[in-house]
Amino acid sequence: MATNPADAGDGSSYSEVNAANAEFLETLAETTGGGDLLLISASTGDVVYSANKRIDIGTSLLDGPYSETALSSAIADRLPQVQAGDSVLTTFEIYIPGGGNPVLFATSAVRSGTEVVGVLAVQVPVESLNAITTAGESWGDVGLGSGESYVVASDLLLQSESRLWIEDPNRYLDKTDDPELRSLLEIFGSPVGLQTVDTEAVREALEGRPFQGSTRNYLGEKTFTSSTPISVPGVRWVVVTDVPLGDALQPLNDYLFKMAIVLLLVLPSSALVGFWLAKRLTRPIAPAVEAALAVSNGERQPQLPALGNDEFGDLGRRLIKMAKELERQETALADEYENTRQLMLAVLPTHLVTADGELSDTAATSDTATVVAVSVDLDRESLDADDNEIVEAFASVARFAEDLAEQHSLDRIRVAADRFLFLAGSRQDSDGSDDALKFASALTRSVTDFGVTNDMAFVTHVGLSTGKVATGVLERGSLTFGAWGEPVRRALAIGALSQDEEILVDASTAGAAADSWIMESA
Numbered sequence: 001m002a003t004n005p006a007d008a009g010d011g012s013s014y015s016e017v018n019a020a021n022a023e024f025l026e027t028l029a030e031t032t033g034g035g036d037l038l039l040i041s042a043s044t045g046d047v048v049y050s051a052n053k054r055i056d057i058g059t060s061l062l063d064g065p066y067s068e069t070a071l072s073s074a075i076a077d078r079l080p081q082v083q084a085g086d087s088v089l090t091t092f093e094i095y096i097p098g099g100g101n102p103v104l105f106a107t108s109a110v111r112s113g114t115e116v117v118g119v120l121a122v123q124v125p126v127e128s129l130n131a132i133t134t135a136g137e138s139w140g141d142v143g144l145g146s147g148e149s150y151v152v153a154s155d156l157l158l159q160s161e162s163r164l165w166i167e168d169p170n171r172y173l174d175k176t177d178d179p180e181l182r183s184l185l186e187i188f189g190s191p192v193g194l195q196t197v198d199t200e201a202v203r204e205a206l207e208g209r210p211f212q213g214s215t216r217n218y219l220g221e222k223t224f225t226s227s228t229p230i231s232v233p234g235v236r237w238v239v240v241t242d243v244p245l246g247d248a249l250q251p252l253n254d255y256l257f258k259m260a261i262v263l264l265l266v267l268p269s270s271a272l273v274g275f276w277l278a279k280r281l282t283r284p285i286a287p288a289v290e291a292a293l294a295v296s297n298g299e300r301q302p303q304l305p306a307l308g309n310d311e312f313g314d315l316g317r318r319l320i321k322m323a324k325e326l327e328r329q330e331t332a333l334a335d336e337y338e339n340t341r342q343l344m345l346a347v348l349p350t351h352l353v354t355a356d357g358e359l360s361d362t363a364a365t366s367d368t369a370t371v372v373a374v375s376v377d378l379d380r381e382s383l384d385a386d387d388n389e390i391v392e393a394f395a396s397v398a399r400f401a402e403d404l405a406e407q408h409s410l411d412r413i414r415v416a417a418d419r420f421l422f423l424a425g426s427r428q429d430s431d432g433s434d435d436a437l438k439f440a441s442a443l444t445r446s447v448t449d450f451g452v453t454n455d456m457a458f459v460t461h462v463g464l465s466t467g468k469v470a471t472g473v474l475e476r477g478s479l480t481f482g483a484w485g486e487p488v489r490r491a492l493a494i495g496a497l498s499q500d501e502e503i504l505v506d507a508s509t510a511g512a513a514a515d516s517w518i519m520e521s522a
Contacts, residue, residue, distance in 0.1 A: 035123035035124070036050055036051050036052040036098065036122075036123040037049075037050070037051040037120070037121070037123070038050055038105075038119075038120075038121040038122075038123075039118055039121075040061060040075060040118055040119040041118055042109075042110075042116045042119060044060055045060045045061040045062030045067075045072070045076070046058065046059070046060050046061075047060075047061065048118075054098070055096075055097045056097035061075055061076075062076055066096070069090075069093065069095065070090035070093050070105070071090055071095070071105045071107070071121060073090070074090045074105065074107050075107060075119050075121075079107055079109055079119065087107060088106075088108075089104060089106050089107075089235050090104055090235070091104065091153040091155070091157070091159060091193070091235050092104045092126055092129070092153070092159045092160075092192050092193050093157075093193040094188050094193045094194065098123060100187070100188050100189075101126070101188070101189075101190065102188075102190050102192035103123050103124065103125055103126065104124045104126070104159075105122065105124070106121070106124060107119055107122075126159075126160065126161060126192050129159065129160045130160055132160075133148075133149045133150055133151060134148070134160075134166065139163065144241070145243060146243070147223075147241060147242050147243030148162065148163035148242055149239065149240065149241045150162060150239075150240055150242075151230075151237050151238065151240070152197045152202050152238045152240060153236065153237055153238075154235070154236035154237070156197055156198050156202060157192075157193055157196060158191050158192055158194070158195040158196075158197055158218075159192060159237060160192065161192055162191055164219070165191050169185075172185070172191070172219075173185060175219045175220075181194060181195070195218060196218070197217075197218040199215060199217060199218060199225075201215055202227060202238050204227065205229045205238040205239075205240070206236065208229055210229075211225065212226045213225065214245055217242050221244065222244070222245045223243060223245060224242075224243045224244075224245055225240060225241065225242050225243075227239065227241070367468070367469060368468055368469075369424060369425035369426050369431060369432050369466070369467075369487070370423070370424045370425055370431060370432040370435075370436040370464055370466040370509055370512070371413075371464065371465050371466075371483065371485075371487045371488050371491040372420075372421070372423070372424065372440055372462065372463075372491065373421055373464075373491040373492045373494070373495035374401065374420040374421075374422070374440070374443065374462050374495065375418060375419050375420075375460075375461045375495055375496070376394070376397050376418045376419075376447060376458055376459070376461075377458070377459040377461075378390065378394075378418075378456060378457065378459070379457035379458075379459065385456070393450075393456055396450060397418075397447055397450065397458070400446045400447065400450065401420045404439055404443050404446065405422050407439075407442075408424070408436075408439040410423060410432075410435065410436065410439055411423045411424075411426050411471070411481070412481070413471075413482065413488075421483070421488070421491075423469060423471065424436035424439065426469070426471060432466075433466050433509050433514075434513055434514050434517075436466075437464070437505075437509075440503045443460070443462070444460045444462060444501045444503065447460045448460070448501060459500040460501055461495050461496065461497075461498040461499075461502070462504065463491045463492065463494030463496070463497070463498055463504050463505075464494070464503065464505040465488075465490035465491040465505070465508060466487060466506070466509040467485060467486055467487040467490075468485055468486075468487070469483050469484070469487050469488065470483065470485055471483045487508070491506075494506060505519070
């Protein structure tokens, strides 16, 4: 047995049958990608074949030393209740014949006609699930940062290994208060099937209610946690994502566990094969896995062939539905961010608003800058236009002002229907006087040209003043960008005195501007 012989050489009929089928069964075990492969008698529960020739061969799973295992429960209680061709998974548990390692079994009935004569059980090692929940131990690559994802069964036992256990088992043991559990962890070398995860997030998800919020994890640490139930044939599992409260979360991190769901469904299915079921079960796996990986990489319209009406067809349909839901959620989030950004841009300068609609800086600053005050009037007596046309005309002028301000690197302080206040120089090392004059000249020309084109007589008044200006974001019930200082008051006063298309500047602006500008005393 230790050398796993195909033929024991004892002349028995068992050895003869084993030798005839050994190569086929060993190849089948390798094809599944799991660990051991067992053939079990349906009538007695005896393990009649083990690819690895372990100590459970020859024992009965119904009344022998392993009759209390999850594998025994699956064979005796759950497998007889499923339809022909369906399979049942166990939860991960410590399985002594498997070297005391946590393993899961995928079981399927072996039939002769309509009669169930045996059970095919394929062992799936916990490393297969770990590879999915840890993203190959590349947590940061999938946006988890210092967080983790793991799976918990309905009995509240951990089904995949904790990140802390993988990275620092000794620290994990130090955080374990239960001396009996700590001893078992040291003996078996894994928390899977041993660590109880009795948390609010797990309880809620087991009741069918996805959870999201701040709570404490199974080690007593404060975390931001998301959890949701997942449907795996034969078991009731919950997938949980924990991120320390101190970490910043990206908007879409709470969808990370949905990626795991797809792979969790694919993984055990790959182990449910017998030779006569191999084509049926393995042909759909490759496109399903490929599509799942495509979805995790951002594809929202995965291409899948028709996978039938079995569990693989259901998997394919769930995968496509999940991709569409992710696309809808991402679009909704993107729209929400853009709406928020546009609302903030309506009152704040562009350099203070990030692409996600967040404030980049709220600190008050004081710089030498040039204030531009603009007012626009309309001669309504000679105007043949209704109120709606007038409103639209002023809106167009406001758009000209904002577009030209952006082109000349001016910050908007206030914009009303016919009154504008801009600031030049706050984003440069210069005082902004030249940019302010260029902007004012371009704006007066644009307003005049617009009026001529639309047969409207606009009157534009512009005043400029340069000096120390304080700016900052005011948060008093609503966001406002404000500017303070003597230049603000002077620009408003000068602008009120200017004539049509006349740009009035004070002595400070005249002295700061380049010599190329033609100035006349007012």
